[in-house]
Amino acid sequence: MSTSEPVPDPSAVAAHSAPDAPRAHAGSAATPALRVRTLRLEDEIDLPAHLPRDLTAAWLRHGQGMVGIGTAWTCTTSGPDRFEDASARFRELAAAARIDDEVGTRGSGLIAFGSFSYSASSPRPSTLLVPRAILGVLDNDPFLTLVDVLDEQEDAPDAAGAAPTDWRDLFPSTPRAERTRVQIDPDHTPDEYQELVRRALGMIEEGRAQKIVLSESSTVHLEQAQPVATLLSRLAESYPTTWVYHLSDVIGATPEMLADTEHGRLFSRVLAGSRPVAEGSELAEQDRRAFRSDAKELAEHAFAIDSVTSRLADLTTEITASAEPFVLRLPGLEHLASDVAGELREGVTSLDVAGRLHPSAAVSGTPREAADAAIAELEVRDRGGYASPVGWMDAEGDGQWAIALRMAHLETPTRVRVQSGGGLVAGSDPVLEHAEALAKSRPVLRAIGRPED
Known part of the structure; x- marks a missing residue:
């Protein structure tokens, strides 16, 4: 089921007011006509330095x-x-929009950002959103996109539309704030979570599933509210190789690309198998060799690769995966990774691919239905936007959809919920799995604040 209306997202962490929203177009009665203008900018723009407080x-x-x-x-x-x-x-x-794009680069023209919910039964809605204005820098090509809602009768811009102006007025400097103290309340004690891992492993031993991805969430109470823009800036600075994202109630820095499409070509990066490392450190070479040959990690990785390639068979004319996994090094973690490439069939969009792949074995398990049933039985909370597609798509259907990992749900100005997990297969160690889940929460926790003394 779906509804569409031009209303702003509620403020989550930062205490700010969203720009005025245009007239509502409720339900599916009438698709609004948008006028989209993308202007080339001659300035050199440091994008992370221009994340406004009221960004959506x-x-x-x-x-x-x-x-x-x-x-x-x-x-x-x-x-x-x-x-x-x-x-x-x-x-x-997109069919009804008037698009004037003088840049013609990736990400210019009409763009919708999206965040979907993990479960079909989730009470959290999935969202696509077209902003009033977008500041973009892609392939070092800066641009400004302005979107007006055209009046249906007068065929003129709605008075609430974004008026052309200097990009600096629309996108002022990123607000700065000191990291606040936080109190972290996990849903489970270490012993309780490790017992959940043992229960999941029992299901695997019984043959109910070959792999189950279990996650843990923690409620984080902030002493002082932190602007979303500040959190994003910290994540972008600390984890530049990840995809840093925000829409609606989700924020994070994910290393896993689910579906990146451009001109009929598909790219997907699969991560499955992890080793926590000390912050600022990395695995010793002999440990990394052992990691790459570990039977448990390779089995988990093989499930994840197959969940991608098998599900895309009828959406692609050809598809290939890395001959063997490589090690992707990130602060605090190293992953086994494989890249998948393919040629899409005519008319297939990036969102079609993301919807087909979700949830992959990297975030649910194998078989998918059995793993999701186990997750519903073991996890105490609905996953909401965790481990689900987040990204963007253009008017041609091309775009990028990552998996919302290393993330938090923004619940109130002083309360967020972080969530992370790991894949379990026969032979998984409950203590190590708990350590891995905790390690994956570090990026967003460090962006938010510092634990109470």
């Missing part, structure tokens, strides 16, 4: 990407058809 969407990597403010249009969907419904609504919007 962000997508950053290696200091480049896109940042959006305001809301010109949004669509919320739920249920098993949430991906298909959102894609259809956006295609309707």
Whole structure:
């Protein structure tokens, strides 16, 4: 089911007011006509330094990407058809839009940011959102996109539309704030979580599943609210090789690309198998060799690769994966990684691919249905936007959809919920699995604040 209306997202962590929203277009009665203008900018722009306090969407990597403010249009969907419904609504919007794009680069023109919920039964809606204005820097090509909602009768811009102005006025400097003290309340004690791991391993031994990805969440109480823009800036600075994202109630820095499509080509990066390391350190070479040959890690990785390649068979004309996994080094963790590439069939969009792949074995398990049933039985909370597709798509259907990992849900100005986990297969060690889950929470916890003394 789906609804669409041009209303702003609620403020989550930062105490700020969103820009005025345009007139509502409720339900599916009428698709609004948007006028989209992308202007080339001659300035050199440090994008992470221009994340405004009132931003509504962000997508950053290696200091480049896109940042959006305001809301010109949004669509919320739920249920098993949430991906298909959102894609259809956006295609309707794109067909009716007037697009004047003088840049013609990736990410220019009409763009929708999206965050989907993990489960079809989740009470949290999935969202696509078109901002009022987007500041972008991709392939070192800076641009500004402005979006107006056209009046249906007068065929003129709505008075609430984003007026052309200097990009610095729309995207002022990123606010700075001292890291606040935080109190972390995990859902389980170490012993309780390790017992959940043992229960999951018992299910695997019984033959209910070959792999189950279990996660842990913690409620983090902030002494002082932190602007979302500040959190994003910290994540982008500390984890430049990840995809740093924000939309609606999710924020994070993920290393896992689910579906990156451009001109019919598909790229996907699969991570499965992890080793925690000390911050600022890395595995010794002999430990890394052992990691790459570990039977348990390789089995988990093989499940994840197969979950991608097998599900895309009818969406692609060809698909290949790395001959063997490589080690991806990130602060605090090293992963076994493989890259998947393919040629898409005519008319297949990035969101089609993301919807088909979700949830992959890297975040659910194998077989998918059995693993998700085990997750529902073992985890005390709905996953919400955790481990689900987050990213963006353009009017042609190309875009990037990562998996929302290394993330937090923004619940109130002084309360967030972080979540992370790991894949369990026969032979997994409960103590090590708990340590891995904790290690994966470090990035967003360090962006938020510092633990109480």
